[in-house]
Amino acid sequence: MNSPFQHEPGAATGPVPPPECPAHGLVASTGPGGLRRLFGPEAEGDPAALYDKLRAEHGTVAPVLMHGDVPAWLVLGHSENLHMTRTPSQFSRDSRRWRALQDGSVAPDHPLAPIFTWQPVCSFAEGATHERLRGAVTDSMARIDTRGVRRHINRYSNRLVNEFCQGGRAELVSQFAERLPMMVMCAIVGMPEDYSERLVEAARDLTRGTETAIASNEFLVGALNRLVERRRAVPADGFATWLVEHPAGLTDKEVVEHLRVVLFVAYETTTNLIANVLRMVLTDPRFRARLSGGHMTVPEAVEQTLWDEPPFTSVLGRWAVGDTELGGQQIKAGDALIVGIAPANTDPVVRPDLKANMEGNRAHLAFSSGPHECPGQDIGRAIADVGVDALLMRLPDLELSVEESELRWVGNFVSRHLVELPARFAPSPQQEVEADPPNSTRRRSDSDWEVSSPAAPRDTTAVPTGHAPAGVRTADPIAAPEESVVVPAQRTGPGRIWRAVARWWNGH
Numbered sequence: 001m002n003s004p005f006q007h008e009p010g011a012a013t014g015p016v017p018p019p020e021c022p023a024h025g026l027v028a029s030t031g032p033g034g035l036r037r038l039f040g041p042e043a044e045g046d047p048a049a050l051y052d053k054l055r056a057e058h059g060t061v062a063p064v065l066m067h068g069d070v071p072a073w074l075v076l077g078h079s080e081n082l083h084m085t086r087t088p089s090q091f092s093r094d095s096r097r098w099r100a101l102q103d104g105s106v107a108p109d110h111p112l113a114p115i116f117t118w119q120p121v122c123s124f125a126e127g128a129t130h131e132r133l134r135g136a137v138t139d140s141m142a143r144i145d146t147r148g149v150r151r152h153i154n155r156y157s158n159r160l161v162n163e164f165c166q167g168g169r170a171e172l173v174s175q176f177a178e179r180l181p182m183m184v185m186c187a188i189v190g191m192p193e194d195y196s197e198r199l200v201e202a203a204r205d206l207t208r209g210t211e212t213a214i215a216s217n218e219f220l221v222g223a224l225n226r227l228v229e230r231r232r233a234v235p236a237d238g239f240a241t242w243l244v245e246h247p248a249g250l251t252d253k254e255v256v257e258h259l260r261v262v263l264f265v266a267y268e269t270t271t272n273l274i275a276n277v278l279r280m281v282l283t284d285p286r287f288r289a290r291l292s293g294g295h296m297t298v299p300e301a302v303e304q305t306l307w308d309e310p311p312f313t314s315v316l317g318r319w320a321v322g323d324t325e326l327g328g329q330q331i332k333a334g335d336a337l338i339v340g341i342a343p344a345n346t347d348p349v350v351r352p353d354l355k356a357n358m359e360g361n362r363a364h365l366a367f368s369s370g371p372h373e374c375p376g377q378d379i380g381r382a383i384a385d386v387g388v389d390a391l392l393m394r395l396p397d398l399e400l401s402v403e404e405s406e407l408r409w410v411g412n413f414v415s416r417h418l419v420e421l422p423a424r425f426a427p428s429p430q431q432e433v434e435a436d437p438p439n440s441t442r443r444r445s446d447s448d449w450e451v452s453s454p455a456a457p458r459d460t461t462a463v464p465t466g467h468a469p470a471g472v473r474t475a476d477p478i479a480a481p482e483e484s485v486v487v488p489a490q491r492t493g494p495g496r497i498w499r500a501v502a503r504w505w506n507g508h
C-alpha cells in the first residue's frame with residue numbers, strides 16, 4: 001500500500017484558526033487526502049464518534065491529520081497499542097526521528113511543539129540513556145514514604161474543604177481538583193509549601209494562554225534551580241535530594257528537567273483524574289447509588305474513570321525506527337504514531353459493552369505500557385483516591401449545582417479538561433486537620449498505597465485551618481529571604497515556544 005501521507009503538511013489548508021476565532025467552527029472534519037482531522041469542532045466535540053468512524057474506515061490503525069494538517073497514525077486498537085509501546089526497537093520515543101521534523105515540514109513553533117520537541121529527559125530517551133534517567137526517577141520514587149504521603153493528601157484535602165465548607169457551594173475544579181495535586185507534589189519533591197499556590201497559579205496561567213506563560217516558566221525553573229542547588233549543599237529528605245544523590249550521577253540540569261516533568265505531568269494528569277472522578281460520582285447514577293450504598297469504593301470509581309475518561313486521552317507519541325507494519329498498515333521509517341489511550345480503552349475487542357462495570361480489571365492504558373509506562377501511577381491514584389474519599393466524607397450530600405448538560409470541556413486530542421464543576425451541599429463547620437508525624441524515608445510497600453472504602457471511619461483531629469503540617473519543610477526555604485516567590489506579573493515579548501505551550505495547553 002502507498003503511504004496515505006502524500007501532501008505537504010499545512011500546504012493545502014494554511015493555518016488553522018484557533019478555537020476562540022469564529023472561523024474555528026468552520027474547520028472541516030477532513031483535510032488533504034480525505035484524511036480525518038484530530039482537531040476542529042467535530043473532533044473535539046465528540047472524540048468517541050470520531051474514533052468509531054476511524055475504526056470503521058481503517059481498522060485498528062488509522063491515518064489522521066494533527067494541527068496544521070500534519071499527518072500521523074492514530075493507533076486505536078488495544079493490542080496494537082500494547083505492541084507499539086512494548087516494542088521500542090521499532091517504535092521509538094525519540095522525536096528526533098520524525099521525518100517531518102527533519103525535512104522541515106513541521107515548524108518548530110507548531111502548536112504541539114511543547115509535547116514533541118525533544119528534551120534531555122527520560123520521556124524522550126531510549127535504551128541505556130532511558131534506563132539511567134528513568135532508573136534515577138523510579139529509585140527516588142521508591143524511597144517516598146507512602147503512608148506519610150497519604151496523610152499529606154488527607155490533610156491537604158481537609159484543609160481545602162475547610163476553605164469552602166461553610167458556604168454550601170464550591171467550584172470543585174479550581175477549589176479542589178487543581179490545587180490538591182500540586183500541594184502533594186510540593187511535599188513529595190521537598191519544596192516549601194508556600195510554592196504550591198504559586199505553582200498552581202503558574203499552571204493556570206498556562207491554561208489561560210496568556211503571555212505570562214513565559215514568566216511562569218522562568219519562575220518555575222528558577223525555583224527548581226534554587227532547590228537543586230540547595231539540596232546539593234544541604235541534603236534533606238525528599239525526592240529532589242534523592243535525585244541529586246542518585247548513583248546515576250544526574251547533572252543539576254538533568255535533575256531540574258526531571259523535577260519539572262514530574263511536577264507538570266503529575267499536576268496535569270491528577271487534576272484531570274480528580275475532576276473526572278468527581279464528575280462521574282456526581283452525575284452517574286451507578287456511582288452515586290453504589291457509593292452511598294457502600295458497595296463501591298472510591299478506588300473502584302477511580303479505576304472506572306481511568307477506563308472511561310483517561311487523563312491523557314492520547315500520547316504523541318512514537319516514531320517508527322524503520323519500515324514496518326502495524327494493524328495492517330504499512331508504516332514508513334520516521335512516521336509519527338499516536339498512542340491512542342482513549343480509543344484503546346473503548347476498543348470493542350476488549351470492551352464489547354461500554355456500560356459494563358470494569359471492576360477489578362486494570363488492563364486500561366491510562367498509564368500507557370512498556371518501558372515508558374507511567375512511573376508515578378501509584379502516586380496519581382493515591383492523590384485521587386484519598387482526596388476524593390476525604391471530600392466525600394466531609395460533604396456526603398455533595399451534588400452538582402448546574403445541569404449536567406451545562407458542563408464544558410476544553411482541550412485537544414491529547415488531554416481534555418473539565419472547565420468547571422459547580423457543586424452544592426449543606427453548609428458545615430470547618431474541621432481541625434490532623435497533625436503530621438515527622439517524615440521518614442522507609443521503603444514503601446504496595447499495601448500502603450491502598451485507601452479505605454468511604455465507609456471507613458475518618459479521624460480528623462485538631463489543628464487549626466491553614467496550619468503548616470509538621471514534616472513539610474516550610475522552615476527550610478529554597479528561596480533567599482529577599483527573593484520574591486510571587487508569580488511574575490504579565491510580561492510582553494516574543495517567546496514563541498511558550499506561546500505555543502500556552503496555545504497547546506489551551507486546546508488550540
Ligand code: HEM
Pocket residue numbers: 085122123124134137261262265266269270273310311312315339366367368369371372373374375376377379380381
Ligand atoms: C493519574 C495520574 C497520571 C496519569 C494518568 C499518567 C499518565 C502517564 C502517561 C500516559 C505517560 C506516558 C507514557 C508513554 O510515553 O507511553 C506518563 C509518563 C510519565 N509520568 Fe505519569 N501519569 C500520572 C501521574 C504521574 C505522577 C503523579 C507522576 C510523578 C510523581 C508521573 C510521572 C511520569 C513520568 C516521569 C513519565 C515519563 C516516564 C518515561 O518516559 O519513562 N505521572 N504518565
